Amino acid sequence: GAGVSQSPRYKVAKRGQDVALRCDPISGHVSLFWYQQALGQGPEFLTYFQNEAQLDKSGLPSDRFFAERPEGSVSTLKIQRTQQEDSAVYLCASSLTGAHNQPQHFGDGTRLSIL
Amino acid sequence: RKEVEQDPGPFNVPEGATVAFNCTYSNSASQSFFWYRQDCRKEPKLLMSVYSSGNEDGRFTAQLNRASQYISLLIRDSKLSDSATYLCVVTGSGNTGKLIFGQGTTLQVKP
Numbered sequence: 014g015a016g017v018s019q020s021p022r023y024k025v026a027k028r029g030q031d032v033a034l035r036c037d038p039i040s041g042h043v044s045l046f047w048y049q050q051a052l053g054q055g056p057e058f059l060t061y062f063q064n065e066a067q068l069d070k071s072g073l074p075s076d077r078f079f080a081e082r083p084e085g086s087v088s089t090l091k092i093q094r095t096q097q098e099d100s101a102v103y104l105c106a107s108s109l110t111g112a113h114n115q116p117q118h119f120g121d122g123t124r125l126s127i128l
Numbered sequence: 129r130k131e132v133e134q135d136p137g138p139f140n141v142p143e144g145a146t147v148a149f150n151c152t153y154s155n156s157a158s159q160s161f162f163w164y165r166q167d168c169r170k171e172p173k174l175l176m177s178v179y180s181s182g183n184e185d186g187r188f189t190a191q192l193n194r195a196s197q198y199i200s201l202l203i204r205d206s207k208l209s210d211s212a213t214y215l216c217v218v219t220g221s222g223n224t225g226k227l228i229f230g231q232g233t234t235l236q237v238k239p
Contacts, residue, residue, distance in 0.1 A: 053136075053231075054231055054232075055215050055229030056172065058228065061226055069226060104172070112225060117174070121171050
């Protein structure tokens with residue numbers, strides 16, 4: 014389809030394992046955002062890319078979280094040495110330009126469970 | 129204190145009722161404002177942008193008061209299909225598209 018695609022939809026990992034979450038934005042969208050949504054809460058900003066440049070990573074909770082978008086399209090969010098508090102839905106969104114008034118289109122999310 | 133505050137509800141209303149949601153935000157430098165809708169276990173979807181002049185989309189009316197840093201959403205003639213969580217959203221400082229979400233308000237419309 015033409016929307017934002019995320020994989021996997023569900024991921025179960027044991028505490029201490031590394032995980033990688035993938036986001037394929039809408040074709041032609043310059044900006045890509047990652048958000049984390051805990052149960053019963055609204056999404057919280059993690060990081061933002063404009064093309065391949067990571068312009069804001071202020072929301073990453075710790076240095077165990079790392080995101081990249083090397084060719085300015087697909088992005089990967091990596092979490093190292095996962096902990097139980099990392100369990101959440103990870104949402105990716107893209108927008109055409111990243112300007113404040115541009116709508117963001119969200120993917121279905123990856124539901125991460127850490128045992 | 130959260131940057132965007134909403135009453136989480138739930139709001140339980142009968143079909144046909146009018147219901148209003150409010151939220152407040154703390155960053156006076158926020159430039160854009162939105163209501164998003166999120167169905168259970170689904171992604172957030174843009175419902176409407178919010179402007180100071182107020183804007184309407186069918187049964188939905190949104191209003192922004194910049195002086196009070198207050199945003200509202202009014203739903204008239206509620207339908208069963210309106211049952212969802214409504215997220216109040218503002219942008220961060222500057223021209224960034226970074227979205228700051230409220231906790232969400234849950235609406236349940238009953239037959």
